[in-house]
Amino acid sequence: MALTRRQFLTLMGGSAGAAVLFQACGLPEKELLIDSPPAMPEDLVSGIDNWYATTNQQGGSSEGIVVRVMEGRAKKVEGNPDHPLNLGGHSALSEAALQGLYHPDRISAPQVRTGARGSGEYREISWEDAIARLSSSLGELDSSNENNKAVFVSNPTGGHVGLVLEKFTDSLGTRHLSYEALETNVLRTALKAVFGTDSIPEFDIDNADLVLSFGADFLSSWVSPTRYARGYGEFRQGHEHRGKLIHVDSRFSMTAANADQWVHVNPGTEGLLAMSIMQVLSSSHPNAVFGDLDVDGVLDSYSPANVANEIGVSVDTINQIAEDFSHSEHPIALGGGSAGAHTNGTQNLKAIYSLNHVASNLGKKGGVLLNPNSPFDGVGAAPPSNSFSEFHRLAEEMKAGNVKVLMVKDADFYYGMTDTVDMKAALDSVPLVVSFGGMMDDTTSIADLILPQHHFFEDWGTDVPLAGPGYQMIGFQQPVVRPFFEHRGSNLGTKGFADILMATAQVMGKDLGLDGETFKEVIRNDAKRLYELDRGQIVSNSFEGFWNGVLQRGGWWDTSYKVDEVPRVENLAGVASPEFGGLDQEFYIQPFISTLGDGSAASLPWLQAMPDAISTATWQTWVEINHKVAEEKGISEGDVLEIRPSNGRVVKALAMPNPAVPPDTIGIPIGQGHRDGGRYSSGRGANILSILDPKLDSENGSLAWAATRANVTTTGEWIRVPKFENTVPEFPRDEHHHIIQITSGDNH
């Protein structure tokens, strides 16, 4: 058919109109879907994903997670909705474990040092060779009866890995020390005194109506933040009456930011405040129930009038907190972090936790629930770490040549110990340093022999949480992917830590007395003991079904197995005043955990790039300083400051003024300043732990890491602070339409 020009234009006009009409009706949606990769069109073949349950024990807290695996690769971490502690939520640390698994700087085979110590020059060797070297060194000590000259330093390790480690060190007669940069020792000593057990109890924040916390940044980094955040959500909006959070702290932390009332106290006086609150309650409420707590005569000297000045709060504030505490139906008192990091730290925490006896909240809804023992004999939660003083002694022994073989697993004490200990000289005096690190860290970087362990996504394990859910539970850790370096063959690549120890013991002809040839068998055989208990949430008529059940669910728990007895407690004792290093220095140093934990997570770029909650700074070490003090001193954001305690040491960090910092305090995040640790952390920022004064807790010799004072000077240098918040003032906003809207909450 021949078209005239007029016909052609008519047709074209019609079809253009039809197209407009077509679009207006929304019909091209399907077409757009096809064009849109994010929307995954029907004909795009996507892989099948599997989710495997396991447990994350990094950083000392327990989190049940599920890992999405596609084509043998781990893709995503989410919280395990069944896990009693986190019930589906998860932390950034758990998510970033993916980057630990696929980190470009992971060690892919055993290494022996070829250059000078710390030079980073290594040569790959086979596992056979590596284990032979370790076992022959240990064997020499064994045959000359010098077993105690071998020392094993690990992170506090519980569960079945802890069991194997204990059997290994016992069978060889080597000493075993547990190391934590920021010890939970003080906390556990205090808990033992107040509650009769050194495991951390469950705080039922969910059902509390008042949480009185002292120094513990429990929403951000303290003990089990994901579990506490879950409770916090319910505490705020899960009930008819909104709970009240009073946070006592010498620094404005993330928890302080979320509190209804932040009570700033002078550093180290948190325990005095707790005592004073008890004094008010005992005098104004003569019938106040103090449980088994004997307070006779102890409290008299802590009246608000006597101590308010030293604490740095008003008498009225102390009375108001006491009033709030006594008028609450379900109050909880908890403390830790910087409150326990002073010379009087243990005393502080004892006083703080004693408030729970006053509230009679033990074993009650909205109170403090003690944790029962592990269902396994001999397999428990992580033991308490050894104190700073013990590590100081170890360093002296090393310098004296009394340590011949030093084995290290997940314990970066070369990074975490203060420079005053001179760990470098100590390590230099040890003929053989063996690290089981799967990644470089400061301590591994001077190791002579590296036996790289699996990432926890590749390995077996069990977890008895130190801060359990208030009933008996054990988390299971299973490999969710095959070892990443499997392609390197069985004589290279990485191996499970417990399996390495078992293989070494076998080569040395030592019987560890374990029920199984491999670590997996040990766990599986022990799971039979669990099955035979015939209780818990996994019900099956065969062990095979039970085994699959605990792996699928990520663990075993028995919600009915709780602690019923109220323990006997020590009498309430007095709280001394804190002492500080460098009284002439101008500022208290408040080290704090931001996004990198104690520094062990610094190699993970997601956590480096995660803005700090308060300052929004990333990737650097900064100094929180009061904005007015900074102005008086002519300090602006990004000025490079020198922090000088009286011990002569110095670190440099970037000024970051903010309006919430107490004028006599500087806050500095822990975690940067690694000598080695892979491309994302090496040589970045400064390590505040290195310059601290070695002040000790008076009761147990732990490092009082918040007891150092320092002067601050400018250097004239300036570096832009990599931060998330904007660099220009905010635009004025319409007064009726705010970004964050607030209500006084009359109805909530």
Added chain:
Amino acid sequence: MVDSNKWGMVVDIDRCTGCQGCVVACQSENNIPINLEEHFNQRRAIQWIRIERYWEGEYPDVKARFIPIMCQHCGNAPCEPVCPVYATYHNDEGMNVQVYNRCIGTRFCANGCPYHVRFFNFWEPEWPESLKNQLNPDVTVRSRGIMEKCSFCVQRIQRSTRESERDNEVLEDGDRGLNPACVNACASNSLIFGNFNDPDSTVSKMKEDAMQEGERGYQLMENLGTDTNVIYLKKVDESAEVTHGY
């Protein structure tokens, strides 16, 4: 069961602690390039969901408040009409969708967005070879020169919808396979996701309750008439005479 979906979110800022768990979960799920130090310094870090922190007062009477902000999936989205190539458009499930392979990088949409939730790829994203193993195969890696933003994890909606249709099952409200990564990560349950067209969904009920007079619901910058699909619940501060905010 409803005929069509309108996906949306409720954000309770009284529950939010500012922990940033959602931020990292999003970066993992959506193949967001690693934000290096220089990216922050250049103000070009990419975060599809972010936590904003606002100060009020100064020591000792000081508060800091947190709010998670992601694409609001506006019903009247200012980013949509300005795109010359229809790379950003409104789909029939109430979401504001970005078609990466249409985008030519004019950045008009980012100019138009009052929430600052659109991000331009100033560089070709780079990962060390081994870290690429983690990348989510359901999500396109965006190349240099195009815009990206929160998609409500549309890949999860697509996958779970398709799988439930295949298996002849009803997609439950609150299904963890459907929820965006940030929602599942949030330990304090500040973020709730669901279908506003389903009157029985949690988000519909929360919205209905919250938007009544005197209750806590509001929409971010609602005066702009963007008709967002994200409902915020106000922060409660009993001590404050302040009843407005920032």
